[in-house]
Amino acid sequence: MLLPAFEFDDKILAQGAEISRKLDQLRLEKFPPNAKKTLRYFSMAEVAHYLGVSPNNLKRLHLEKKGPEPKIAAGGRRIYSAEQMIELRQYLDKNGRSDAKKYVPHRKPGEKLQVIAVVNFKGGSGKTTTAAHLGQHLALTGHRTLAIDLDPQASLSALHGFQPEIDRNPSLFDAIRYDDERKPIRNVIAATNFPYLDIIPANLELQEYEYATPLAMQGSAEGKRFFARLGNALADVDELYDIVIVDCPPQLGYLTLTALAAATSVLITVHPQMLDLMSMSQFLLMLGNITKTIKHVGAHVQMDWLRYLITRYEPTDIPQAQMLGFMQSMLAEEILKSPMLKSTAISDAGLTKQTLYEVERANFNRDTYDRAIECMDAVNFEIQGLIHQAWGRL
Template sequence: MTRHQRLDQLVGDHAARLSARLEAHRTQLFPPHSLKTLRKFTSGEVAALLGVKDAYLRKLHLEGKGPSPETRGGRRFYALEEIHALRAHLEAGAKVPGTYLPGRRDGDHLQVIAVINFKGGSGKTTTAAHLAQKAVLDGYRVLAIDLDPQASFSALHGFQPELDLADGGTLYDAIRYEDPLPLSAVIRRSYFAGLDIIPGNLDLMEFEHETPRILADRSGANDPGQLFFARVADRLAEVEADYDIVVIDCPPQLGFLTISALSAATAVLVTVHPQMLDVMSMCQFLLMTSNLLGVVAEAGGDMSYDWMRYVVTRYEPGDGPQNQMVGFMRALFGAHVLNHAALKSTAISDAGITKQTLYEVERGQFTRATYDRAIESLDAVNREIEGLIQGGWNR
């Protein structure tokens, strides 16, 4: 049997065809300029986010206080920017500071949450995206970093990496060893007001390729600027005052990028799909992580964290083996496993088809029971994480 086509040419052809089709799909989803936008939220949704009554929002509107919502069919709708304005207005008159703007105060450190797992399909990107967006909806200033060369987080937020980042623009540009850019040069404002994003693409792999060369160059061994594990933390320090929370979607591998993210993190969230093969894979991941981070600590890296938690993802409560695995993990790790789990839901996967999270879609697009069950699950997980964030600030 003869080989009629080179594999590199075949794969390249498929990549070009797929890229063109994805761009056409994006143009169809987000006309006319292929830019993703965010829907407006009903007054009922806004009231629930702010912890006030819908009638109170109506009263503010009639009195001309705060932003003026759009009115359609007798219903009021607020853009996310207007929700932020409402928060600021309510916070100004709040008796307890932080009631409506719960972010950092003087003396609070930047919270950097690394979302990690060694095995693909654990719901890592889905978890990171919903965490980042819910934090924004709850009044936090958030920076999300896509550190995965596969760039699923970026795609979910409207970027097509091979087109939108053809001239760079990933974290690599800020952490590379030669002529790094300031971090502000690669931060992009997103359609989700209050959520800034550093998108990813294959350029990130350059850091994995360059770091061994730098480590082998003994002439720079004592140069603090060449310490690979400090580079992400050093860059984040440049924009620390602008954010309350940084969410890093790490690659599903334990390379130099992940170690750098873990060295910058103040907290770690490990996503786990409750099946035996996934838990076995996680065991290997934890062993390697411990060994490598031990080496980094000996080299001067800061390995102290506010918290580390396992979050069970894609959980099916009616699945007996999954329940056994969750019970096994809780018995083994105790309080390090979040009390709430992220349920497997067709609502989450269906929203993903149109590059949206569950916080972006409208409830009416799904069977209400399916939507409510999924959103309650995600809200519970993210509320628990928010409690840990607040605890990191000693609140």
């Protein structure tokens, strides 16, 4: 019996719609009543950690009734909202002994907006997980952060509660398109559930930039300087942020080039496997040559730093360990000291479209969670160090 042939478009539209509907249903169940994410409270130990003070200091402040009043949770534990963490920073800066405003780490005059492009060519390298956790970490440590989801797959947006095909949210495309429908970048920025963290979510329309740009390049001087569009747009909100994180699409198109021309530094995520490394080597060569071309027509591609982040690393997996050794023999200086380990806690959190910083430790196996967050913190504090170094602070 021959298989009954079917129309491909009808079938996948039905399946796509069904999956989308069920995902939306999950979102409603998880975040009632309006499917919007909120943020949990943070323990005193967590707050001390992100503020960079000792837990005892914090306890003393509280006992002296200084700073914001925490909530009392089950078991008498004191817990703070993320907004209260910001109040605490301001309190400490105002009343601390030190002259340096080290608790509110905002940019000072002369320190330029840091734009970090998170790139890779090969998908599945942990790019979005990295960008999401980095953005949230920077917000928790007091930096005014803008995350830009430049990947039409919109996974970073998903992690922040957007479901583009249902929410019909705008994307960066609306702020960099070539026609009359272009909007100011402020109009496409949305708040997240983290104070100090805003996002420009993505949607599939972003892909249009790849088709519109070659056509615009034929016609206009503006099109030929496509690479300047993100930088120009960001100039409008320069004073609002300290750091911009751009989650680039895993392809070498105009979106990626535009992000790189706006970037001050680059983070390349790489999973230590042979095919990933081969693909990355080709990516670097091709990207280097294209970058050279747009540099000749005026793009600025000087970077403060470039680092490789090893992701989803399993130290007990011998082939991975061998690949890491191989990479270190070539790129030692530029591989971040802390690799990001593979962790069930991250996938577990992902089930409800959350990050490690959002989930409640109590809902996890304590060891699994602590190991994951320790590893994540090590990565993110290392990157934060690079950012501060680029500002000349260290």
